[in-house]
Amino acid sequence: MIYSRTCQYAIWAMIELAKRQATDGNQWVKAEQVAQAIGLPFPMTAKVLQMLAHAQLLASVRGPTGGFRLLKAQKEIRLIDIVLAIDGPALLERCILGLPQCNAENPCPVHRYWRPLRDRLCAIIEQVTLADLVKTTVPTTTKRAASAALAAP
Secondary structure (H helix, E strand, O other): OOOOHHHHHHHHHHHHHHHHHHHHOOOOEOHHHHHHHHOOOHHHHHHHHHHHHHOOOEEEEOOOOOEEEEOOOHHHOEHHHHHHHHHOOHHHHOOOOOOOOOOOOOOOOOHHHHHHHHHHHHHHHHHOEHHHHHHHOOOOOOHHHHHHHHHOO
């Protein structure tokens, strides 16, 4: 797994919000609705949505008519924006073995293999947009599948 589970959940949540905005216009979507649609517990979903709002990918409004919505058009939000909002830049810079001293001058045994893969991964997630994910994603995750994902090591 390249991304944290929290990052995966954030991607699922962003896809769900994008789908809803595409069908419902610019309506506010409640965290409970997103949680139910993607099959995650409400507290985890609310935490992830707040992280995305803090990163200025989502707008949020409290209250009975509030909720969350995308701040930009789907085609303007890149996968890297979501990854950086949740996992931060260290994911794209750190050693695959987790060695803190690994760098170009002091490479670990896997560095020369990992670096080109990491660079390619970065190039891909810089290009893929939320609109691309919405177009190519499978139907919304069921609670059963999400529960299995939560239970997996």
